[in-house]
Amino acid sequence: MNKSYLETMPDINGFFGKFGGSFIPPALEKPFEEIKQAYEELKNSSKFIEDLKYVRKHYQGRPTPISFAKNLTNFCGGAKIYLKREDLNHTGAHKLNHCMAEVILAKHLGKKKVIAETGAGQHGVALATAAAYFGLECEIHMGEVDIKKEHPNVVRMRILGAKVVPATHGLKTLKEAVDSAFEAYLANTQNAIYCIGSVVGPHPFPMMVRDFQSIIGFEAREQFFEHEAKLPDVVAACVGGGSNAMGIFSGFIDDKEVELYGVEPMGKGNKIGEHSASLTYGEEGVMHGFNSIMLKDIDGNPAPVYSIGSGIDYPSVGPEHAYLKESGRSKVGLCNDDEAVDAFYKLSQLEGIIPALESAHAVGFAMKLAPSLSKDKTILVSLSGRGDKDIDFVINNYPIPNSKF
Ligand SMILES: *Cc1c(COP(=O)(O)O)cnc(C)c1O
Numbered sequence: 001m002n003k004s005y006l007e008t009m010p011d012i013n014g015f016f017g018k019f020g021g022s023f024i025p026p027a028l029e030k031p032f033e034e035i036k037q038a039y040e041e042l043k044n045s046s047k048f049i050e051d052l053k054y055v056r057k058h059y060q061g062r063p064t065p066i067s068f069a070k071n072l073t074n075f076c077g078g079a080k081i082y083l084k085r086e087d088l089n090h091t092g093a094h095k096l097n098h099c100m101a102e103v104i105l106a107k108h109l110g111k112k113k114v115i116a117e118t119g120a121g122q123h124g125v126a127l128a129t130a131a132a133y134f135g136l137e138c139e140i141h142m143g144e145v146d147i148k149k150e151h152p153n154v155v156r157m158r159i160l161g162a163k164v165v166p167a168t169h170g171l172k173t174l175k176e177a178v179d180s181a182f183e184a185y186l187a188n189t190q191n192a193i194y195c196i197g198s199v200v201g202p203h204p205f206p207m208m209v210r211d212f213q214s215i216i217g218f219e220a221r222e223q224f225f226e227h228e229a230k231l232p233d234v235v236a237a238c239v240g241g242g243s244n245a246m247g248i249f250s251g252f253i254d255d256k257e258v259e260l261y262g263v264e265p266m267g268k269g270n271k272i273g274e275h276s277a278s279l280t281y282g283e284e285g286v287m288h289g290f291n292s293i294m295l296k297d298i299d300g301n302p303a304p305v306y307s308i309g310s311g312i313d314y315p316s317v318g319p320e321h322a323y324l325k326e327s328g329r330s331k332v333g334l335c336n337d338d339e340a341v342d343a344f345y346k347l348s349q350l351e352g353i354i355p356a357l358e359s360a361h362a363v364g365f366a367m368k369l370a371p372s373l374s375k376d377k378t379i380l381v382s383l384s385g386r387g388d389k390d391i392d393f394v395i396n397n398y399p400i401p402n403s404k405f
Helices: 026-043 046-060 070-076 096-108 122-134 144-149 151-159 174-186 205-213 215-228 243-250 319-326 337-351 357-372 388-397
Strands: 066-068 080-085 113-117 137-143 163-167 192-194 234-238 259-267 283-287 290-294 330-336 378-383
Touching: 026 096, 026 174, 026 192, 046 096, 066 215, 070 080, 070 337, 070 357, 080 215, 080 357, 096 113, 096 122, 096 192, 096 205, 113 122, 113 174, 122 137, 122 151, 137 144, 137 151, 137 174, 144 151, 144 163, 151 163, 163 174, 174 192, 205 215, 205 243, 205 319, 215 243, 215 378, 234 243, 234 357, 243 259, 243 319, 243 378, 259 319, 259 337, 259 357, 290 319, 319 330, 330 337, 330 357, 337 357, 337 388, 357 378, 357 388
Parallel strands: 080 378, 113 137, 113 192, 137 163, 234 259, 234 378, 259 330
Antiparallel strands: 066 080, 283 290
């Protein structure tokens, strides 16, 4: 029998074709090797698998359901739209899928502390939650600018017992937070472990985080059969680093007849600085320790990026997405700010589900695709998170539409 895609990718050095790998300072080689070996051991250990199953079922709220978006489907016309409800995870997004597993790994390695960076604070909140549950210390690095902007998530992290360390150099946002977190980790590799928040970073993180998120796709494949007694025709998910997308893709990647769409944010326009559509406008390059397709400025440095969804404005993308796009297995869908906000309100008013602005990009794309497909076709959307965190921003910037129709 042929091996499944997930068993063969990435290769032993963490490459998906030419993308991925590990480009790190010598001082980090040993600790990353330690993480890689621990994961190789753990992934086949029945105790690890049982521990993860237990927390997912009894704490996190899995399996999350698939909902048929009947009213949205009628509104759009054409293909039926289904939603995989990652918004119903504890803490409101898919991120806990990998954070719980990363913290179990940290415990297995005898570490006392988890360290990470966060942009909008979503990864920081999920990691602080997992650390609280498993009794580890948690240190989250965050740009000073983001600390001011994302006040509620900063408070959440502190209430959950995490220490929030401000990154005060440069632009004081995500990139500086990554630098600052790496420095803290370098100084304490003995007692601490770095926990990356998406399918990015040096090997083994893109593989590990994908494997931890693959539960989304494995559940979805079975649940979709309950609804339709067949596979979906299209699977779509928003892509920042790409972890919720790789999670749902994992369930369908060997089913060649299922079209996979990673949806990128087109923001306010197609000029550099107006969007963060890395796969669409980027070129090959190394950033944050891995080779992928990234947006560069004229000097070849990471370009400034923008999206209304603060969890998806990243100038590079997980290496596996670069590989799947180049190999033709996945396609790229696009959704801009206005389309995402329209999807945010439509899903709220037609289905009673307030989506995260990130997730609204995948919904917005599905709303554009559905009318071009016949009524017997189906689109499965990864609804990566709930939108409570975004309500003040949306209401202050985009008035509530008067009528749904
Ligand atoms: C963080 C986040 C994302 C983006 O992360 P990916 O790794 O691209 O999945 C998407 N949606 C929500 C709700 C998030 O919190």
